[in-house]
Amino acid sequence: MAHLYRDTGVVLRVHKLGEADRIITLLTRKHGKLRAVAKGVRRTSSRFGARLEPFGHVDAQFYPGRTLDVITQVTTVDAFAVGIVSDYQRYTAASAISETADRLAAEEGEPALRLYLLVVGALRALADGQRDSSLVLDAFLLRAMAFAGWAPAVSECARCGLPGPHTAFSVQAGGLVCARCRPAGAVNPAPDVIGLLVALLHGDWDTAGATAQGTRRDASGLVAAHLQWHLERQLRSLPLVERRVWQGTLGTEAASEAASGG
Amino acid sequence: MPAVLAARADWAASAFPAGCELFEGVVQDLIDELGRLPGVGPKSAQRIAFHLISSEPADIKRLVDVLGKVTEGVRFCELCGNVSEQQQCRICRDTRRDGAMLCVVEEPKDVLAIERTREFKGRYHVLGGALDPLSGVGPDQLRMRELLARISSDEVTEVIIATDPNTEGEATATYLVRMLRDFPGLNVTRLASGLPMGGDLEFADELTLGRAFSGRRSL
Numbered sequence: 001m002a003h004l005y006r007d008t009g010v011v012l013r014v015h016k017l018g019e020a021d022r023i024i025t026l027l028t029r030k031h032g033k034l035r036a037v038a039k040g041v042r043r044t045s046s047r048f049g050a051r052l053e054p055f056g057h058v059d060a061q062f063y064p065g066r067t068l069d070v071i072t073q074v075t076t077v078d079a080f081a082v083g084i085v086s087d088y089q090r091y092t093a094a095s096a097i098s099e100t101a102d103r104l105a106a107e108e109g110e111p112a113l114r115l116y117l118l119v120v121g122a123l124r125a126l127a128d129g130q131r132d133s134s135l136v137l138d139a140f141l142l143r144a145m146a147f148a149g150w151a152p153a154v155s156e157c158a159r160c161g162l163p164g165p166h167t168a169f170s171v172q173a174g175g176l177v178c179a180r181c182r183p184a185g186a187v188n189p190a191p192d193v194i195g196l197l198v199a200l201l202h203g204d205w206d207t208a209g210a211t212a213q214g215t216r217r218d219a220s221g222l223v224a225a226h227l228q229w230h231l232e233r234q235l236r237s238l239p240l241v242e243r244r245v246w247q248g249t250l251g252t253e254a255a256s257e258a259a260s261g262g
Numbered sequence: 263m264p265a266v267l268a269a270r271a272d273w274a275a276s277a278f279p280a281g282c283e284l285f286e287g288v289v290q291d292l293i294d295e296l297g298r299l300p301g302v303g304p305k306s307a308q309r310i311a312f313h314l315i316s317s318e319p320a321d322i323k324r325l326v327d328v329l330g331k332v333t334e335g336v337r338f339c340e341l342c343g344n345v346s347e348q349q350q351c352r353i354c355r356d357t358r359r360d361g362a363m364l365c366v367v368e369e370p371k372d373v374l375a376i377e378r379t380r381e382f383k384g385r386y387h388v389l390g391g392a393l394d395p396l397s398g399v400g401p402d403q404l405r406m407r408e409l410l411a412r413i414s415s416d417e418v419t420e421v422i423i424a425t426d427p428n429t430e431g432e433a434t435a436t437y438l439v440r441m442l443r444d445f446p447g448l449n450v451t452r453l454a455s456g457l458p459m460g461g462d463l464e465f466a467d468e469l470t471l472g473r474a475f476s477g478r479r480s481l
Contacts (some may be wrong), residue, residue, distance in 0.1 A: 013396050018301055019301060044458050045458060045461065047465050047467065048467060049467075050467045050469040050470050051467055051469065053428055053429040054396075054429045054430075055429065076467070076468055076469070079468070079469055079472075081429050081432075081469075082469070082472075084429075085429055085432040085433045085436055086436060087436065088393075088433060088436050088437045088440060091393075091395075091429075091433040091436070092395050095394075095395035095396050096395065098396060099395075099396055236395065236396060236397065236398040237395035237396050237398075239400075240395040240398070240400040241395070
């Protein structure tokens with residue numbers, strides 16, 4: 001008998017398969033990225049279909065199959081989806097997090113514990129709704145890139161390593177560059193923007209939370225450009241991420257949403 | 263088809279396993295085209311192809327005629343986006359329907375599912391999918407603007423959001439609620455969600471059971 005195994009993981013995305021099945025892409029704690037078949041989950045009578053929705057944090061049992069493993073049992077660890085889909089801005093941010101994690105964990109079955117923990121942390125922060133989802137997304141992207149070995153240089157020069165502070169940022173060079181190394185096309189972000197990048201990279205939420213909206217927008221632009229340059233492919237969800245003025249915690253986002261909705 | 267030819271077709275179907283491109287020209291083309299349909303694998307495609315080859319010419323002609331009509335005759339209703347043979351679909355043309363109630367669904371097949379219940383007498387609006395950033399589907403890719411235009415101009419008093427009860431459908435519902443809540447006098451409702459008929463409580467997953475609790479009603 002084939003060896004059943006069990007692991008906890010986050011559902012990154014789902015694809016339809018046949019009449020009522022789905023292929024579930026999970027980022028797991030021990031086995032890295034896994035693609036497995038969940039049979040009959042699209043039927044309303046499915047006993048675990050609801051648990052295998054995107055952004056679900058689950059404990060699942062797998063049965064090794066010929067090409068793809070089959071999910072036989074699932075229990076929910078955290079139902080992040082409930083908090084995430086209750087706000088469209090959070091949903092788009094969570095989608096970008098899932099797609100980035102899927103892209104960064106290129107090799108299936110290769111353990112990626114740090115990335116897994118990052119994804120769980122980011123989705124938990126989004127579901128809680130206590131922080132600006134745009135900041136949560138940027139913090140995740142920066143740290144996920146650091147995990148992949150592409151952390152932007154935010155203190156020393158990306159080319160020669162000269163200690164900073166520097167003012168020019170070059171996506172191609174991989175972060176801040178000194179005056180001597182500065183290539184054509186480098187931009188000069190405001191000092192606050194650099195400060196925000198450093199804060200997000202190191203999890204300094206007090207500093208990040210105190211920044212102005214314009215600063216956050218500029219930092220998001222730099223992070224997105226840096227990510228897409230290194231991934232060498234456009235992320236589908238990133239242009240659809242809604243970056244609106246954030247007005248506080250759960251339930252108080254109404255005013256800003258109404259202002260920009262439609 | 264003569265019996266000899268039918269027997270030959272049966273033999274050919276059994277002699278060559280699926281995936282072997284041993285058939286010539288048009289037969290292989292037919293198998294390839296059938297294999298592109300959803301849910302039809304190479305083996306099924308081969309079986310359907312040889313069934314067609316051994317069918318009566320009149321049966322084949324009927325199928326060809328219908329396929330021809332589908333490409334020429336079927337379009338989308340200009341009002342609701344449902345599949346239709348005319349500019350407006352059967353439901354939008356029906357004057358007995360209640361124009362004050364508008365049910366928003368993802369796909370034309372959802373209209374059929376709700377129609378089967380015989381509970382709803384209003385009209386529909388088909389979005390053409392759900393918001394799914396992972397597949398590059400945002401509000402601009404769906405028929406959101408048409409929905410706004412309908413609500414602004416028609417005498418709609420209630421919008422029933424009937425998107426799928428999954429992550430994408432729920433996110434779409436959230437977006438719609440946000441978009442529609444500023445319309446004065448418009449009642450926005452969402453389909454109830456909970457336990458399926460004929461099921462056991464102990465087997466219900468916690469998400470469904472949780473929603474059944476939050477959506478409980480007094481009797």
